Amino acid sequence: MPTPTPxxxxxxxxxxxxxxxxxxxxPFITSLRRHGDVVRIxxxxxxxxxxxxxALTRRVLVTDAARFAxxxxxxxxxxxxxxxxxxxxxxxxxxxxxxxLMQPMFxxxxxxxxxxxxxxxxxxxxxxxxxGEHRDVCADMNDxxxxxxLVALFGTDLPAHLRAEFTSLMPAIMKGTIxxxxxxxxxxxxxxxxxxxxxxxxxxxxxxxxxxxxxxxxQEPDRASGTVDAPDRPAGCPHVAxxxxxxGLFTTLLxxxxxxxxxxxxxxxITLLTGAIETTGTTLAWTLYELTRHPEIERRLRAxxxxxxxxxxxxxxxxxxxxxxxxxxxxxxxxxxxAWMVTRTAICDIDLGGHRIPRGADVVxxxxxxxxxxxxxPEPSTFDPDRWGPDRVQATRGSFYAFGxxxxxxxxxxxxxIELQIILATVLQxxxxxxxxxxxxxxxxxxxxxxxxxxxxxxxxxxxxxx
Numbered sequence: 004m005p006t007p008t009p010x011x012x013x014x015x016x017x018x019x020x021x022x023x024x025x026x027x028x029x030p031f032i033t034s035l036r037r038h039g040d041v042v043r044i045x046x047x048x049x050x051x052x053x054x055x056x057x058a059l060t061r062r063v064l065v066t067d068a069a070r071f072a073x074x075x076x077x078x079x080x081x082x083x084x085x086x087x088x089x090x091x092x093x094x095x096x097x098x099x100x101x102x103x104l105m106q107p108m109f110x111x112x113x114x115x116x117x118x119x120x121x122x123x124x125x126x127x128x129x130x131x132x133x134x135g136e137h138r139d140v141c142a143d144m145n146d147x148x149x150x151x152x153l154v155a156l157f158g159t160d161l162p163a164h165l166r167a168e169f170t171s172l173m174p175a176i177m178k179g180t181i182x183x184x185x186x187x188x189x190x191x192x193x194x195x196x197x198x199x200x201x202x203x204x205x206x207x208x209x210x211x212x213x214x215x216x217x218x219x220x221x222q223e224p225d226r227a228s229g230t231v232d233a234p235d236r237p238a239g240c241p242h243v244a245x246x247x248x249x250x251g252l253f254t255t256l257l258x259x260x261x262x263x264x265x266x267x268x269x270x271x272x273i274t275l276l277t278g279a280i281e282t283t284g285t286t287l288a289w290t291l292y293e294l295t296r297h298p299e300i301e302r303r304l305r306a307x308x309x310x311x312x313x314x315x316x317x318x319x320x321x322x323x324x325x326x327x328x329x330x331x332x333x334x335x336x337x338x339x340x341x342a343w344m345v346t347r348t349a350i351c352d353i354d355l356g357g358h359r360i361p362r363g364a365d366v367v368x369x370x371x372x373x374x375x376x377x378x379x380x381p382e383p384s385t386f387d388p389d390r391w392g393p394d395r396v397q398a399t400r401g402s403f404y405a406f407g408x409x410x411x412x413x414x415x416x417x418x419x420x421i422e423l424q425i426i427l428a429t430v431l432q433x434x435x436x437x438x439x440x441x442x443x444x445x446x447x448x449x450x451x452x453x454x455x456x457x458x459x460x461x462x463x464x465x466x467x468x469x470x
Contacts, residue, residue, distance in 0.1 A: 006357035009039045019045025028448040032369050041358040051365040057402040059356045060368045065409040074348035088274030108252040114418050117155040118319030124154045125429045132461055137440045140457040145284035152279035156253045165215050176204050177450050212272045282341035283422055285451045290335040293386045295439045317428045330388040332423045336405045340452040343371040370404045434461040
């Protein structure tokens with residue numbers, strides 16, 4: 004017989020647990036672990052089943068993935084501006100086809116062709132900061148991650164105004180999206196000012212992405228004639244000498260024989276760029292914050308970087324020789340997300356850990372919840388990069404789901420680690436000293452777990468604590 008699924012306390016008429024998800028989402032989602040392996044909540048009038056056991060989450064994502072389709076309130080809300088991008092498109096032939104088309108963009112050898120251009124872009128931006136000024140860390144990290152990814156995705160010649168406009172739009176769009184995931188659907192359909200503003204911003208975002216695609220397309224060969232602007236460049240080949248700096252990863256899709264439609268190109272570009280700034284930028288901000296709290300970790304990072312690079316700037320080939328930097332970044336990803344709540348939809352009645360999940364129900368899993376599970380991560384609130392060392396990393400297996408798992412695992416994970424290492428190493432090389440200038444930040448759950456405020460100052464000399 005199925006085990007009765009416990010209901011989370013605190014549900015309100017009409018709203019369900021939406022008020023908790025809006026007011027204190029992280030304490031609420033982590034509190035569900037003490038109620039059972041699967042816990043029923045309500046988002047508005049709609050029930051959802053939160054999986055708190057990481058082994059059962061693996062069943063949802065891997066073992067029984069065919070019975071849990073990509074879907075649910077969060078995916079429905081994200082698809083408003085992702086469209087049918089790889090992150091939100093339904094399981095089936097379209098997802099499989101598009102993933103196979105995009106996979107070559109993210110193999111290690113292909114990413115390596117973009118490393119030098121990304122490093123140059125990051126070094127220029129980090130070097131432009133003024134000594135001692137108070138800087139918004141999240142804004143800086145979002146700007147840098149977006150700029151670096153735009154160089155990787157579209158090439159080095161993308162107009163600067165597109166990057167600036169995209170960055171200015173994204174915070175409001177992400178806030179509007181998470182609002183749509185926690186409120187009843189009937190509220191999102193009303194002609195309210197907030198709903199109209201969200202729709203207008205999504206339309207602006209699509210127009211900007213369209214301009215970026217058009218700009219890149221003008222640099223690519225005409226598919227019918229095989230001609231290119233530069234006569235010495237082989238048609239359709241983005242990997243030859245002299246082409247790599249100007250071309251980008253997106254050229255793989257623009258020159259694919261089984262090409263995507265204009266709408267599909269927009270969807271995939273938006274999906275990739277949104278993931279690039281929202282997850283990577285947030286992770287870097289939290290990493291820098293933790294370094295201000297743990298000078299011994301910062302010293303180890305700087306010592307590793309000095310041993311590999313000496314006094315010269317970072318190079319692409321250095322990244323594999325910085326294992327401690329990867330541990331620090333992995334711990335930041337563990338502690339702060341990047342995503343805190345993800346949904347699937349049961350496509351049939353199914354038994355999950357003895358609990359009956361009805362067909363059509365939303366199934367919720369939380370990387371944040373799993374990555375704060377004390378059974379896998381003792382003292383989960385402690386920032387401890389050594390838990391990812393060779394002698395301890397095995398104990399963490401089974402509860403680290405920051406990039407998902409199974410057939411829908413994030414396609415850009417390898418790229419994300421490379422971009423994170425490049426930016427962190429460049430900040431450390433350029434600025435020997437940085438300090439928190441604001442009060443300690445509080446985590447807030449939007450789509451990622453972001454700091455509510457974080458300001459730092461950067462200096463080119465190491466100052467004493469008294470200065």
